[in-house]
Amino acid sequence: MDAFSDLIRGVRAHGSLFGSSVLTAPWALHFVDGAPLTVCTLLTGEGWIVPEGHPPEPLRARETVIVRGPSTFTFVDEVGTRAEPIACGEHCATPEQGGTRHRLGWHDGAGGPGTTTLIVGAYPARGEISSRLLDALPVVLRVDAGDDPDPVQDHLAAEVAVDAPGQQVVLDRLLDWLLVCTLREWFDRPGGEPPAWWAAQRDPVVGQALRLIHAEPAAPWTVATLAKRTGVSRSTLAKRFTELVGEPPLSYLTGWRMTLAADLLVERRTATIADIARTVGYADPFGFSAAFKRLRGTNPSEFRRAATV
Template sequence: MDVLADVLAATKLGGVVTAHLTAAAPWGIKMDDMPKATFHAILAGACWLVRPGAEPVQLAAGDFTLLPTGVGHALCSAPEVDLVPAQQTEAGTGRQRIHLRGPGRETTIVCGAYRYDAFPNHPLLRVLPPLVHIPAGQTPAHREMAATVTMLAAELAAERPGAQTVTDRLVDILFVQMLRVWAELRAEDGASWLAGLRDPEISGAMSVMHEHPAHPWTIEEIAGKVGVSRATLARRFTTLVGEPPLSYLTRWRLELAARRLRDTPDSIAAVGKNVGYASEFAFSRAFKRAHGESPAAYRLSHRAPPCS
């Protein structure tokens, strides 16, 4: 079981290119808050990323940034320049192309967004910082990201048939590559399920729980599956992931339940049983504690409208 793939599939994260920006200094664009993660890949030149209450961050060609909560921010040639709201920029037909002309150095950026099911309660929001900055680098993982960005830029420039499908898939690939690089760069910075994927035994424990989430797991049984003692599993899992194994399992069960409530007509009792709860009452109580509302209320507020 690939835990990262399972999380991404269960929460339906998908990406899209929102703008292909070419700007010559001086320039500045202000983006409002949005209920999506936003990203920027710097193809050429350099710029600054400015957020309220934070120090400006200088970006160079090859850098990649992700703002997981879609917080408002600005891209600009220098922190002190005047900003133009993104809604007021010129856009061409089809994919949004923005050209800001000036006498100075030119910068090219691909901007995009990742939509989350159940935003802002996606599991990744619990492990990613407000700004993920992946500087250009020379490790194999960095080079893989750079190759994907190069392919993305080529598709945007060529505008061939099927380009939107190709670019959307490349953006999804870019997200996974970004997570791999970020996990390597920040491996020592704190506990998270993403950090746990780097440890063979802890990753194995997470995998068995993801493969059979409804099974009545005990720590002893999970430890036996991955070949470590109960005490070792409990200690290492809590250190790396930030919570005990069975707490992680409960959160994952309720994430799966949220997906089934959004995507299926199954009864609440059936949804609870599918993720390991023997009674509807126990499931409803646990779900409300995790999501802040009952399963019925969650289904009503999160189900997609039927296609007409």
């Protein structure tokens, strides 16, 4: 388990939040639900993504844009379009009315010259784990079309053109594939500034330490045991980890444990504080509560009550 896999594992596509459409100008689709993450990929044509409070972003064929909420955004044929905005959200594709084959308020033409084919997937991305990923992203990130065809987009184009059993599951998984590939390409872009944990994963020593922490967060890790498993001295590990990640190994471990604990407190409402403490590596619930309050500013019980109101 690596840091990126851990952070993105709670981000999954869901059928009612998926939509596709063939559009003929003029158009203006206003995505009103303010999803934490929305993936927009253009199979054909071109248009503009206009995020609330941010400059417009052009979107051309075979390009992908990810919009981070909670701000809403509009997809238009051109900036200043004369089209009246159509409100779109989770009800633009309702399963009881045919799932992704039925888009309320979207123009469904037969395609052809001058049309634009848009694929949209909104992600709920709830919880503290997902927040760590969202915090590393700008409001809008884009990945330009490459020189070679994107197999994910090819599969999406083929799947939306048919109506077959299991189509929704296929579309959801393809959209998840597109999201992961887009984020990886954006983090690795030339001249980019990826989050520290992303770049640190490439280091043979620090990357291995991060994988160990994420694979076994409840293990009784010390700098010495991590150093032994990565094949370096304690001082070498501590220095390189702090330089690349921005904090010492055990500080990172504690922060990650508290992130896991925050989600567990909400997801496992019948679990005791002692149960949660043991799950994230604390034999003493009082020590766990003290660490949680030090990092979160509130104790675990208060956090759970506030999150479940």
